[in-house]
Amino acid sequence: MARLIFLGPPGAGKGTQAVVVATQLQLAHISTGDLLRAAVAQQSALGLEAQGYMSRGELVPDSLVLGLVRDRLQQPDTANGWILDGFPRNRSQAESLNALLAEIGQRIEQAVNLDVPDEVIVERMLARGRADDNESVIRRRLEVYREQTAPLIDFFRDRQQLLEIDGNAAVELVTERLVNALQVAAV
Ligand code: AP5
Numbered sequence: 001m002a003r004l005i006f007l008g009p010p011g012a013g014k015g016t017q018a019v020v021v022a023t024q025l026q027l028a029h030i031s032t033g034d035l036l037r038a039a040v041a042q043q044s045a046l047g048l049e050a051q052g053y054m055s056r057g058e059l060v061p062d063s064l065v066l067g068l069v070r071d072r073l074q075q076p077d078t079a080n081g082w083i084l085d086g087f088p089r090n091r092s093q094a095e096s097l098n099a100l101l102a103e104i105g106q107r108i109e110q111a112v113n114l115d116v117p118d119e120v121i122v123e124r125m126l127a128r129g130r131a132d133d134n135e136s137v138i139r140r141r142l143e144v145y146r147e148q149t150a151p152l153i154d155f156f157r158d159r160q161q162l163l164e165i166d167g168n169a170a171v172e173l174v175t176e177r178l179v180n181a182l183q184v185a186a187v
Pocket residue numbers: 008009010011012013014015016017032033034036053054055057058059060061062065085086087088089093124125127128132141167168169170171172174
């Protein structure tokens with residue numbers, strides 16, 4: 001059973017790696033970015049509220065995101081474990097997640113931090129061209145990452161749950177590093 005957090009700056013490859021690792025290990029892939037984009041596409045009340053924050057590169061309010069994660073973690077496909085991709089994103093989300101997991105009798109096994117230099121990240125995101133992948137929004141997402149999300153690296157390191165992976169390599173090589181590190185950590 002694996003219950004994993006994928007951390008890392010925007011564009012580090014969290015989503016790309018989470019899809020592959022979730023398939024290999026038969027885990028549910030839970031991306032808060034994907035859940036929010038789906039809500040925006042449906043124009044649900046939550047999507048309409050989230051939209052402005054996302055288009056500016058700001059974090060969506062914790063209460064909205066936590067509700068999505070709470071619902072998603074109750075779904076049957078999570079029974080064999082899960083990867084949370086892009087959540088938690090700040091200290092308050094990390095603490096709320098721990099409280100939620102305690103409530104449902106689960107715990108995080110590992111948090112994986114994908115490390116990729118800024119210039120590579122910007123290049124990757126500009127090449128992708130998602131709605132929030134323009135230069136000024138990318139810059140803001142990186143600032144928000146540094147201010148609010150990067151401190152979680154120490155949060156998980158202090159709990160002996162952190163695996164650090166060099167994500168600046170071909171997709172397949174990063175997957176290999178990740179799967180090897182997870183196997184070593186599970187021994
Ligand atoms: P979210 O969707 O989580 O975006 P992000 O963290 O900014 O991450 P990205 O999806 O841009 O990057 P990634 O690390 O997943 O990389 P990917 O694999 O896609 O969040 C978007 C917004 O939603 C936030 O700004 C916020 O507003 C809101 N939000 C989401 N979660 C939230 C939360 N918990 N709380 C509050 N708000 C929240 O790869 C990027 C590109 O690089 C792709 O084109 C990919 O093909 C390519 N690539 C990947 N790996 C490699 C490689 N090894 N070599 C070359 N290219 C690669």
